[in-house]
Amino acid sequence: MSNGQVSGGLVIAAVDGSEHSLRALEWARLAALRHGAGLMVAHVLPDVSQLYAGRRSSLHDPNEPEEYADPVGDRVRALLEEGPQYPAQVRYEALEGSVPEALRVVGAENAPLMLVMGSRGRGGFATLMLGSNSRAVAGSARCPVVVVPHEDRAVEDPWGASAGRVVLGLHAAETPEDVLRFAFAEAAARGTTVQVVSAYAVPPGPTALVDAPFEVVPPEGLADGGDGVPAEREMLRAQTERLAPLRARHPDVPVEQAAVPGDAAGRLVEASRSAALVVVGRHHPRRRSLLMGSVAHAVLHHAHGPVAVVPALTDDAD
Incomplete structure (x- = not known):
C-alpha cells in the first residue's frame, strides 16, 4: 500500500x-x-x-x-x-x-x-x-x-456496482450546484443515466394520484403543448433550465426527467430499489441549521440502495 x-x-x-x-x-x-x-x-x-x-x-x-x-x-x-x-x-x-x-x-x-x-x-x-x-x-x-445500506435493506445489487441509473433528487430553485455536479460526475464514471426527480405540490382533492407511478421524460420530449398538468409542465421546464449547464458539461450522460406530485422522499425511496445511487442535497443552502433536511433524512432511513448526501461545498456551505 x-x-x-x-x-x-x-x-x-x-x-x-x-x-x-x-x-x-x-x-x-x-x-x-x-x-x-x-x-x-x-x-x-x-x-x-x-x-x-x-x-x-x-x-x-x-x-x-x-x-x-x-x-x-x-x-x-x-x-x-x-x-x-x-x-x-x-x-x-x-x-x-x-x-x-x-x-x-x-x-x-x-x-x-x-x-x-x-x-x-x-x-x-x-x-x-x-x-x-x-x-x-x-x-x-x-x-x-x-x-x-445493510443487507436487510439492499435489493438486487448490494454493491451498487451495476449500470443502474443515478437518481438525483432536485428542487430546481434550491438544490446547490454541488449536488448536481456530484450526480453527473458519478453517472459519467459509471456510463449510465441521470434520472432527475422533482416533486410539486398538489391541492387536496379526490382525483389526486399521488401514489400513481411517475413517468420519466427525456428533455427532448418537453413540447409546449404537453398533456401534463400545468404544475408538472412548469416543474419539468424548471428542471430543464437548471440542468442545461450540466448537460453541456456531460454531453454523453443521458438524462431522464420526472416531475411527481406530492412526496419527493417517497418517490426517491421507491426509485432506490433499482438505482445504482440516489443523490440528495443535505439541506436548504440558506438555512444554516445543523439539522439534515427532511428529504435527505427520510431517504437515508428508508432507501434500498446507496445514498449520497451532498453538502454545499462552495461559499454557501454550512
Missing part, C-alpha cells in the same frame, strides 16, 4: 470491522476504481486502544511496546491485499476520538471525492435502519457522504 498523493482524488472508506462496514469498503473500492482515485481506509480505534495509546504517551515508558493490537486494521489489510483488484494507491489511517468527529476531521483535511460508510456499525441495534454515527457524519461532514 502506498502513502503517496493521488492526482485523481480520494475516496475514503470508514470501517469498523462489522459486515456493514465491509460492504461499504467494497463499494468504496469500486468507486475509487471508477473515478481513477486513491482509496483511504479510515478506522477509528476502539476505546481500549485509545486508552492504551494515551497511557503510553503519558508515562513515557520505553518498556511499553510501541504498537498495540489493531485487529480491524489487520483484517482490512488482508481483505484488500488478497481480494480482487484495488486502486493503485491505498492507505490506511487509524484515527482517534469519537467516530463522527474523527471522520468529519479526516474528511475535511483530505477533501475527498466522497466518504463511504455503512448504514449501521458494529454497535448498532439490529432494528435500526440507520445508525447514529452514519446519521451524524452524513449530517455534518464537509464532503459528500455515501451511506451503503
Whole structure:
C-alpha cells in the first residue's frame, strides 16, 4: 500500500470491522476504481486502544511496546491485499476520538471525492435502519457522504456496482450546484443515466394520484403543448433550465426527467430499489441549521440502495 498523493482524488472508506462496514469498503473500492482515485481506509480505534495509546504517551515508558493490537486494521489489510483488484494507491489511517468527529476531521483535511460508510456499525441495534454515527457524519461532514445500506435493506445489487441509473433528487430553485455536479460526475464514471426527480405540490382533492407511478421524460420530449398538468409542465421546464449547464458539461450522460406530485422522499425511496445511487442535497443552502433536511433524512432511513448526501461545498456551505 502506498502513502503517496493521488492526482485523481480520494475516496475514503470508514470501517469498523462489522459486515456493514465491509460492504461499504467494497463499494468504496469500486468507486475509487471508477473515478481513477486513491482509496483511504479510515478506522477509528476502539476505546481500549485509545486508552492504551494515551497511557503510553503519558508515562513515557520505553518498556511499553510501541504498537498495540489493531485487529480491524489487520483484517482490512488482508481483505484488500488478497481480494480482487484495488486502486493503485491505498492507505490506511487509524484515527482517534469519537467516530463522527474523527471522520468529519479526516474528511475535511483530505477533501475527498466522497466518504463511504455503512448504514449501521458494529454497535448498532439490529432494528435500526440507520445508525447514529452514519446519521451524524452524513449530517455534518464537509464532503459528500455515501451511506451503503445493510443487507436487510439492499435489493438486487448490494454493491451498487451495476449500470443502474443515478437518481438525483432536485428542487430546481434550491438544490446547490454541488449536488448536481456530484450526480453527473458519478453517472459519467459509471456510463449510465441521470434520472432527475422533482416533486410539486398538489391541492387536496379526490382525483389526486399521488401514489400513481411517475413517468420519466427525456428533455427532448418537453413540447409546449404537453398533456401534463400545468404544475408538472412548469416543474419539468424548471428542471430543464437548471440542468442545461450540466448537460453541456456531460454531453454523453443521458438524462431522464420526472416531475411527481406530492412526496419527493417517497418517490426517491421507491426509485432506490433499482438505482445504482440516489443523490440528495443535505439541506436548504440558506438555512444554516445543523439539522439534515427532511428529504435527505427520510431517504437515508428508508432507501434500498446507496445514498449520497451532498453538502454545499462552495461559499454557501454550512
